[in-house]
Amino acid sequence: MRRIPVTLLLLLSLFFPANETSALGADKPWFGGLYTGFCGFSEQTGLPEAEYLAAGLFAEPLSIPVLNPALLCGVLLPLSPADTGGMRVQVAGELTIVDLPVSLLKKRFYITSCWSPGVGAHYLFTFDRRTSAFSVLIAPLRFRVGDGVFTFGSIELFLFRGAESQGWGFTLFKAALFLF
């Protein structure tokens, strides 16, 4: 339960406004930041039935427009129903396949936006490391807007997890904001 206020603080920090910056390239001043999102998992994964809050840190060291890698490390916290026993540590590597400017979005959001579909691999484990799971991420609806990357409706496919069965996960929304 001690981790909940920290998670909430991380979450609230995402509401602070940030300056518009170049999304990618040599001028980009950012190295990494915070991410948070909501996700859930099918019953075949063996994870507790709940809505999960994902929160943590990410780094995007290279800032290249094609096959841009990122590393993430954070926690998955079952929110509804709240269950600290169902917490998982999340370590992930993601690859932004390409960043394509989308001019249609600028008319609505008044800021340069890029369509940035991604793929990745996630490794989940409990703090005592007795349970672990490995999944592959497919994120077709991902957008780089200003100094943030916003993901809608990404799918995780669990390939194997020891003796337990496979399944799928779904991230409804994830926001990653560059802060440092």
Next chain:
Amino acid sequence: MYGKDRIKSRAIVLLWGIILVLPVWNAEASGFGLTFSTNTFSGSVQSGDSAVPPGMYCRGGLSWLPGKHLEIELYHIPQITPRLYSQVYFGCSAGWWILERKENSYLNAIVEAGFLYGLDRRKLLNLKITPIVFGCPAFRYAEKFCTLGLLFDLEGKRLLWQLQLLAVTLYL
């Protein structure tokens, strides 16, 4: 059973089709929009037990803003995990934007009252407050943060919490 599943799949496709297409038909009428949000149900206020199955839900629907303050919403809240669309709540609500909506107004707050009806025939009354609203139809979008709701289960006679951390409405 197969036929029932097929009807359900077609109903889901039809529902999302209506959500996505209907506002286009009304493109000339100002104040129509698509609304999407996260949706968290929590346990009973008194006992912590939840009247709704645990899992992740989302919310999608239509929004209409007649006049300067009023907001009418028709939406559905499907369960996404652990079983897709195994539970769905259909809802309608009437909201009141606290500050008058003007061309240059950007910050606002909303109070809402509504009704939810579940596939399991559960009926819920809904009161919500949204303390932070950025945008309005003039900006063609609105972002609502930290909507806190109180649900009253008419049959179970108990109160539940509802949280919608982020809602986005795209106006046409």
